[in-house]
Amino acid sequence: MMKFDVIVVGAGHAGCEAALATARMGMKTAIFTISLDKIGYMSCNPSLGGPAKSHLVREIDALGGEIAKNIDKTFIQIRVLNTKKGPAVRSLRAQADKAQYTVQMKKTLENTENLDVIQGMVTDIIIEDGKAIGVKTREGVEYRGKAIIIATGTFMRGLIHIGESKFQGGRLGELSSEDLPLSLEKIGIKLGRFKTGTPARIDERTIDFSKMEEQPGDTSPLRFSNSSSYEELAKRKQIPCHLLHTNEKVHDIIRANKDRSPLYNGTIVGTGPRYCPSIEDKIFKYPDKKQHHIFLEKEGYDTNEIYVAGLSNSLPADVQYEILHSIEGLENAKIMRYAYAIEYDYVATEELTYSLENKNIKNLYTAGQINGTSGYEEAAAQGIMAGINAARKIQGKEPIILDRADSYIGTLIDDIVSKGTNEPYRMFTARSEYRLILREDNADLRLSKIGYEVGLVSKEEYEKVLFKEKVVKEVIEKLKKQYVGSSNSRVNEVLEKYNEKPVSNGISLFEFLRRPDVTYKDIKYVAKLIEDFSLEDYIDDIEYQIEIQVKYSGYIERAMKAIEKHKTLEDKKIPENIDYDSLENIPREAKEKLKAVRPMNIGQASRISGVSPADIQVLLIYLKMRGKN
Structure with missing residues (x-):
């Protein structure tokens, strides 16, 4: 019998973050996975980020997690979304090389000190005196641990649906976990049933891209992790996505085959995600809509597989072909993997504490889709928090509880613990009442101190954050004190560029930067004509932070007052x-x-x-x- 400090069950996005956190915090850790070849596997879309989800990735990075570093190593396209909107909803999104994402995450786990990676199916949680003390695998081997973290994704009693066909599986082509949910029920844990799905993957060689709108990545270097090198990322070859649409013929095909859809003929009993609906849901719930977006995303540099985002379904194979061949550009498309729906067990989250420990069984933590959430980012966020708190409990320390006013991670955990999950939970910026404060660009300023104090962020990385914080404050104070007027020819030159009225009286550079179109680069341009005053050049992250904090200072101040009121209730x-x-x-x-x-x-x-x-x-x-x- 082998002994560990922490045992993690499942090596998806939640399990990887949990195991890395505990091992890096000095805990002897074991992570179990049904297949060593599927560590950190992207079961559905080959991408990370997007509104609110990119905020989670940045926050995990600030705490010392791995997901941001791994996507920076493996993305094949990256871009900023919502650039025409405010900073609270701007977000990074990266398309991953799916195979490389798994390879790199596996490599990281295998080379982390204190971490054993084990292929094996956990069938039982061992309980003694109301505490989780170990696990047993299908091979009959027992492993003991001071804390157990379950992060099983969609594998517990996973049931796959493709039209009239249904069969057990955690993912298409993989085993489901049938014994573990029975073990959880036996020890008194309440389980529910959810459903999710994924679209078909089609052969790139059978697509006519000339009939579609190309969606390239951003040319300027972008990154999720502050530890990634802009210079290295700038060299990355990017692959475009393509935009196309459904049409009335597609909608008619789906309507005609409603009785063959397990989602509508009563075969599926689990509740599906409202915010990531299947194409059947879209057609029947929005009958007046004439078309729906579809995005084609390549799954990697060395594959012909194309992910058909927006066309998730559980229809029979023949209907899937009929739908695809009715879409412009996909008339000759060949399916490499069929779309399917999957039902799976999840834990009722009213049984959780804010630390993600079970209220009734001590030392037992859950993270990811088992907690009723959906999405890689939501899973990883829970994983790192479960890992941090399991390690701290073993260390005899208080858990780290993130407030909803401090982070999207705090919002996520507060929502699922306080409100429960009657449908798969997905993070949105609208879920946070403090989203102007909780931007993705300031995640490091908000959370790196915690990451450093728990031992997941290095001193070198934390000092970079402190330097950024110091510079931003100092530059803003300088801008408040320095005034310019019409005697500075560049002031009105900048205003003329944006069709704004020239200034007649003196104005501080702070107030000048608050104007809607004026940028920090404009301020630096103006400052060059001011005697005994200079503004240094800093990396884009710092200059953007200065600009945002100045431009939205009034809104930020009001939001901070709302947070103060919130804190009085939390206290x-x-x-x-x-x-x-x-x-x-x-x-x-x-x-x-x-x-x-x-x-x-x-x-x-x-x-x-x-x-x-x-x-x-x-x-x-x-x-x-x-x-x-």
């Missing part, structure tokens, strides 16, 4: 032993919700579905009276 702790049944004037439904979640503070209680503002007032009065007594 009002609720005793663990509170007897909700004894509280009068709170309806039974709200009491049941409060007892199930057992919120840590008033802020969390106020976000529980079914708990009203009136109920919160009763709680506040109770806490006040308790304080007096």
Whole structure:
């Protein structure tokens, strides 16, 4: 029997981050995977990032995680989305070389000190005195650990649907985990059933790209991780995506085959993702829409496989071909992998604490899709937090709990713990009421201190963040103190460029930069004519940060006041032993919700579905009276 500090079950995006975090924090760690060839595998779309998801990737990087570094090593296209919108919703998105992403993540795990990578299917969680103390594999081998992290993705009782055909599988062509969910139910963990899906992959040689709109990557060097080299990334060859659309013929085919869709004929019972719907859902729920976007994304440099984003379905093979051949440019397309839907088990998240430890079984953590979320980024975010907190518990330290006002990771965990998941949870910028503060460009300023203190961010990397913070503050103060007027010929030259009125009185460079179109480069251009004043050149990250903080200073200030108000509610702790049944004037439904979640503070209680503002007032009065007594 082998002994470890931490055992991680599953080597997807959550499992990889969890295992790397614990091993790097000095814990002797084992990570189990059904297949060593599928570590960090991208089961669905070959990409990372996009609105809110890129924020999660940047935050994981700030905490010392791996996902950002790995996509920077392996992307085949990268671009900034929402450039015409505000900074709160701008986001990076990168298309990965799918095979290389797995190769590089496997290489990282295999070469991490304190980490054993083991191929094996975990069938049982071993419990003793209400604590998880180990696991057993299908081979009958027992492994003991001080903390167990389960990150099984879609593998627990995975059931794949393609038209009338259905069969067991964690992914197409891979085994499902049938024994582990039985073990979890046996120890009292409540499981639910969700569904997700993926589109077909088609042969690049059978596509007529001339009928489509090309979507190239950005030419300027971009990166997810602050530790990646811009110089190296600038040399990367990028592969374009292509945009096309469905049409009425496609929609008619889907309508005619509704009874053959397991999603609509009653075969699938699991709840699917509302925000990443299948093409059947799109057609039947939005009948007036004449077309839907489709993006063709290549899966790597050395493959002909093309991912058909936007065409996820579970229809029979013959119908899948009929749909593809009705789309302009895909008349001769050949399918290399069929689209399918998959049902799988997940854990009811009201059983979780903010540290992602189970409330009823100590030392047992869950992360990723098993917690009812969807997406690689959401999984990785939970993985690193479960890993950090498992390690800290073994170290005898308090868990790291990220607030929703501090991070998207905090928002994600607060949402699933406080509100539960009645459908697969996906992160959006709209889920955060503090999104102007929680931008992807300042994730390092917000979270690197935590990463450094827990031991996942090096001193060298943290000092770079401190330098950035110092420079941004100093430059902003300089801009506030330095005034310019019409005597500086470049001031009106810049304004004329943007069709703005010339200045007649003096204006500070800070106020000048607050104008909508004026950039920090314009400010540097103007500053060159000012005696005894200079602005140094810094890397793009720093100059962009200066520009954003100045331009949106008024909005940021208002958002900070809202955060202060939020913090006062978070600071009002609720005793663990509170007897909700004894509280009068709170309806039974709200009491049941409060007892199930057992919120840590008033802020969390106020976000529980079914708990009203009136109920919160009763709680506040109770806490006040308790304080007096």
